[in-house]
Amino acid sequence: MDAEIFYVIVGAVAVAAVARWRGWPAPLLVTIVALAASFLPFVPEVDIDGHLLLNLVLPPLLYSAALDVSFVGFKRSLPQIRRLGVTLVLLTALAVGFVAWWIFPALTLPGALLLGAIVAPPDAVSAAAIGRKLGLPRRIMTVLSGESLINDATSLTLYRVFAAILAGATLTVWDGIWQFLLAVVVGVVVGLVFGIVLHQLRMRISDPVVIGTFGLLAPFGAYAIAEHLLGSGVLAVVAMGLYVGFNAPRTDYTTRQQEKPLWLSADLLLESFVFAYIGLQFPRVLRDLGSESVGHILLLSGAVLLVVLVVRPLYVYPTSAWSNFQDRRRLARMDRGIASGDFDKRREQSSRWSRYSAEELRSQIVRERMAGLQLTWKDNAVISWAGMRGVVTLATALAAADLASLDSDASHAIVVVAFIVTVATLLLQGLTLPMLIRGLGIASDVDQAEDEKALEAVKEKSRAAGKAFLAEKRLEWEATHGQVDMPLFDAFTKRMTRVEKDTDEAQRVGDAANQPSYEDLVALSRGWLQVRRDILLAERDAGNLDEEVMRELLTAMDAEELALDTRGATREQGRA
Known part of the structure; x- marks a missing residue:
């Protein structure tokens, strides 16, 4: 079996490489190639325990997604x-459960609700891949990515509740709510503890290989400990990833440069295997389908597929409209308060708000709390159709098949329905989503315009901070090296980004005893880079610069610092 899994992984990665x-x-x-390959007699049927699949695949995929x-x-x-990651999952599970119970009474109501919890959470891996390829606006990508980070936690908590009811436990609605709250609190706390510890290690250990290894192990530890403490392993991994990703710009640049290709490779490997595994389950599904209840199970599968396709837009549009209406009401109240002067009185009495003008505070609140106004009906159309199911649905279905409280007919039905819904949504929605995006004319042009405006503001602040930094350093150099080397300082700072040429040129100017060394010039360049990084972080934290744009600029600065280190290492080797 080990060799068979290896062959599947190699084949899946090869197909993914062709796709890229x-x-x-x-x-x-x-998925399509694996489905076709499952008909070949020499292709193995990969049989992995559902719990093992979740524990091995889900933590690193979630952590990598949260980092980005x-x-x-x-x-x-x-x-x-x-709304999408919690409420919609709950409503989908209930709708699927009652429809499945009505069509297939042998499932029993708890078993039907268990099926609903299994098929409720979308997997946004494929949706995100399509969205990035076609240039979906950042506001949509953020919602889809964020939903995929938390909806699995809701689904798996519901799964545990309904599995316990199936096993004979007596649980009330309040018991279920308590279990969910416990899972959320414990999961987030465990994740933050892991995130803080990992961040401190990243700040104190300069070996990127060691830090990368810790980063690979941490998601599994956070997931396992949170689940052991009855918390949500999913939320633990997500909280850790968000914390580490947010603070990543404060770590050494070598850590970031080592980490990015490491996780890109891990994502390609795991995602390829997961979708190949989904496709290769077809023989098992045919076997579980049997001959006596084929029509009944196919009817159940079609009904469940229809429910998951319909419930999402029926929920997304009304809730989005209601949220926009509430946001407009709050904004109107704020405008009336500003016009009457009442808002200024309350602002002056607040230590948190007093440093902002009324208009600045209004702009900040609009930007931070009223994101619902940014989504149009076209955006909601894409979000409504990006509901493809994935590995969590299939893995939990396989885990449910091993429950002793389910009879063989019910367990077979759950596996078949989960497989059909997963594959059908992947193919139906996945293949038509690009056409929908193109047909609606949704693109990231708005993001580009906003990014250019934000970049101009950042450049202006960088120039101001740079002038202050260089003025301070000029005084220090004048006191240390004297007036004779100030022309060198001025010439060097004018072309700060071309460190290699300027530092070499500096070494060939004179041999005065107090002449600045190569290390002095490199230190000046590092200080200039740090000033620019601080500006980026300050603008990001204030919400004036999108994090994706900040990361792109930070990557360019990391390349500059790498050039400094590479040049220094080359000089040391030349001396040796």
Whole structure:
């Protein structure tokens, strides 16, 4: 079996590589090829325990996704993310459960609700891949990515509740709510503890290989400990990833440069295997389908698929409209308060608000708390159709098949329905989502315009901070090296970004005893880079610069610092 899994992984990665080369959505192509390959007699049937699959695949995928999510954007879009990741999952589970119980009474109501919890959470891996390829606006990507980070926690908590009811436990609605709250609190606390510890290690250990290894192990530890304490392992991994990702710009640049390709490779490996595994389950599904109840189970599968496709837009549009209406009411009240002067009185009495003018505070509140106004009906159309199911649905279905409280007919039905819903949503929605995006004409042009405006503001602040920094350093150099070397200082600072040429040129100017050394010039360059990084972080924390833009600029600065270190190492080798 070990060799068979290895062959599956190699084949899946090869197919994903072709998809990336051709610019196709890799998850969809891997699933289609695996489905076709499952008919070949020499292709093995991969049989893995569902619990093992969740414990091995889910933590690193969630952690990697959380590292890339903008915490500022996640915070702004939290009302939308919470509606989709919690309330929509609950409503979908209930709707599927009652429909499944009506069509297939042998499931029993707890078993039908268990099926609802299994098929409720979308997997946004393929949706995010399509969205990035087609240039979806950042506001949509943030919502989809944020939903995928928390909806699994809701689903798995519901799964535990309904599995306990099936096993004979007597649970009330309040018991279920308590279990959910406990899972949230324990999961977030465990995740933050792991995140703080890992961040401190990243700040204190300069070996990027060691830090990368700790980063690979941490998601599994956070997930396992949170689950052991009856918390949500999903939320633990997400909280840790958001914390570490938000503070990543404060760590050494070598850690960031080592971490990014490491997690990109891990994502490609795990995602390829997961979607290949989904496709290769087809023989098992045919076996579980049997011959006596084929029509009944196919009817159940079609009904469940229809429910999960319909419930999402029926929920997204009304709740989005209501949220926008509430936001407009709050904004209107604020405008009336500003016009009457009452708002200024309350602002002056608040230590938190007093440093802002009324208009500045209004702008900040609009930006941070009223993200719902940014989503149009076209945005909601994309969000409504981006509900593809994935590994969590199939893995929990396989885990449910081993429950002693389910009879064989019910367990087979759950596995078949979960498989059909997963594959059908992947293919139906995954293949048509690009056409929907193009047809609606949704693109990230608005993001580009906003980014350019934000970049101009950041550049202006960087120039001001740079002038202050260089003025301070000029005084220090004048006191240390004297007037004779100030022309060198001025010439060097004019071309700060070309450190290699300037530092070498500096070494060839004179041999005065107090001449600045190569190390002095490198230290000046590092200080200039740090000033620019501080500006980026301050603008990001204030919400004036999107985190994705900040990371792109930070990558360029990391490359500059790498050039400094590389040049220094080359000089040392030349001397040796």
